[in-house]
């Protein structure tokens with residue numbers, strides 16, 4: 615693991631397009647972007663209600679800037695809502711990216727809507743610059759297979775298998791909702807009551823979700839970029855995992871608080887979010903089930919928050 619002296623992480627206050635254009639071409643190994651979704655969300659200084667054409671023109675500009683700063687073997691992850699997922703996927707392809715996976719992040723701790731189905735997912739596009747050569751550390755993210763967990767099948771690959779391309783939260787799994795022992799990873803949206811929440815940014819991404827992406831798609835000492843750093847989650851996880859990181863945000867307030875978050879952590883710190891494995895793999899008729907390898911903490915009594923979705 616890297617020493618803290620090797621790792622620089624900094625959030626710059628200002629527009630990400632100008633900021634990225636000031637970076638050396640090809641200097642970034644992994645970019646993760648969670649841009650404003652253009653749905654009227656109340657950010658500190660950014661107006662999240664632009665005309666459609668304006669939003670798409672701007673999206674093309676910042677995605678183009680990401681493409682330029684990425685190394686020839688670089689990776690770009692894009693988190694986006696339903697409203698513009700299709701358009702931004704097409705734009706990314708036009709700009710030269712190849713889509714490896716279209717991951718659905720499904721969180722049943724969703725946002726209630728009045729006259730449509732409850733909003734409970736976001737899209738995570740995994741793009742690469744070179745369709746053949748890119749970093750994919752599969753050993754870092756493998757999970758036990760059903761052959762291992764349920765059937766105790768001797769033919770199972772002892773390394774497990776790659777996770778599904780749907781990443782799920784079930785409400786009954788809150789708060790112990792993340793596990794490396796199961797064949798699905800559960801990433802809660804960072805809801806109001808969660809200990810992980812920094813409190814100054816309403817769109818904070820879970821550290822465990824960024825952990826999977828950064829471990830899989832970059833190596834220690836490489837450089838991770840977040841053009842829309844918000845609460846600083848990407849940079850915080852990159853630092854903990856021994857990567858260099860650079861971020862941008864328009865809001866002086868978010869930048870100050872994000873930098874404080876970065877100062878409070880060190881290389882090698884554990885990621886926030888539930889870590890204890892669940893042991894809910896079903897048994898087969900003849901009772902085969904892998905024995906738990908760690909002690910399960912008793913589940914706390916469910917709160918109202920964990921049973922009912924937040925209102926939005």
Ligand SMILES: C[S@@+](CC[C@H](N)C(=O)[O-])C[C@H]1O[C@@H](n2cnc3c(N)ncnc32)[C@H](O)[C@@H]1O
Nearest residue numbers: 629630648660817818819842844845847863864
């Ligand atoms: C969805 S939030 C990102 C949340 C982040 N992923 C986290 O975990 O906290 C989008 C952020 O983009 C910032 N933003 C909007 N336009 C920007 C621009 N042109 N340059 C840099 N930041 C911008 C907003 O201030 C907001 O903090």
